[in-house]
Amino acid sequence: MSEGFIIETRDLRKMYGPHLALEDVDVQIPQGAIGILGPNGAGKSTFFKCILGLITTTSGEGSVLGYDIKTQGDIIRSRIGYMPEYDSLDPDLNAIDQVRYAGELLGMNPAAAMQRAHEVLEYVGLRDQRYRKIESFSTGMKQATKLACAIVHDPEILICDEPTNGLDQRSREFMLKTLRRTVDEGGGTVLMSSHVMDDVQEVCDRVVMIHKGQIVINRPIADLANQIEKEVEAVIWGGASKMEQALISNDLRVRRMGRVMRVTIEDENTIERIISIAAKSEVQIRELREYEPDLEDIFLLIMDKLGARVKGSSELMTSEHVGGE
C-alpha cells in the first residue's frame, strides 16, 4: 500500500450476521490527531476493531503501519494503544496492577511494565489514586485508567473509542487536554471516536465522518467549512414569518431560527435579492452578515445533506454500548 498513510483500507466490509456495519470502506488516514465522528451505530467501534484485527472482516483489506489487519493483528496491537469503549478494567485490581498487567500482556517485562505503570498513571492524573481499587473509581478515573493501560507500552498510534463517554465536564476537559498533549508531545497519531463535535474540535486536526457504515468525509477540520454551501445571516425585525415565506416563494433556501434567517448564497445576487424581498415584504433587516458555521452546525448540515434525521448532537448522546463480537 502507498506511503504516507498509517491506516489504509480497501473495500473493507463487516457484517454481523445479516447486518451490514461497515460498507466497503476505502479510507486513507495520515499521521496526526484524527477524530472519527458519527452518530451511534454508525460503525466507529467496528472500524476500530477491524483495523486492530480484533474481529474478522467480512471482505476487503486493510493495513496499519504497513501491517495486514487480517494476518498481523498481533504486531499491530503491540504498536497501537487501544482504549476500548466498554469497561475493560478489573474492579478487584488496584490501578497500578491493572496498568502493569496491561503492559505485561503487551509483552513488556514485569519490571519495565511496573515502572511505566507509575509514569503513565501520573500522566493521566491518577498519581495519588494508583494504589486504590478500581471498584472505588469514578467514571472519569476509570476512563483515565483505561487511557493509562492504552499508553503503557508507548504506542505509535493511540486509538480511543469514545474517551469522553459518561464524563462530567471537568473529567472531560482533562481527558481532552491529555489527548491533545499526547499528540503535541508524542508527535504520534491519535485516533479518537466521538459522537460529540466539540470533543473532536478540541483535540483533532482532521475529521473522518462515518455514517451508516460509510466514510462520508475525510479531511482537515480547517477545510470542512468548504464542504457546505455558504449562507448569509439576516436578522429580521417585524414579520420574520412573512420574510421566511417571501424568501421561500422567491426560491431561496432558508433556515430560520426565530428572527434570524440563514439563507443559502446561490450566487452574487443573493444578498441584493434578500434586501429587495425584505423591502417588498415591508420588514426590516437589522443585520446582514456572512454566516460562520461552527463545527456542530457543519456536522448537522452535512448529515442533513446525507438525509440523516439528526436534529442536534444531543439526540446522538444516548449511547448503546456494544462490546466484543
Ligand SMILES: Nc1ncnc2c1ncn2[C@@H]1O[C@H](COP(=O)(O)OP(=O)(O)O)[C@@H](O)[C@H]1O
Ligand atoms: N457484536 C455485534 N453484533 C451485532 N451487531 C453489532 C455488533 N456490534 C455492533 N453491531 C451493530 O453494528 C452497527 C455499528 O455499531 P458500532 O460499530 O458499535 O457503532 P458506533 O461505535 O459508531 O456506535 C450498529 O448498528 C450496531 O448495532
Ligand SMILES: [Mg+2]
Ligand atoms: Mg461505538
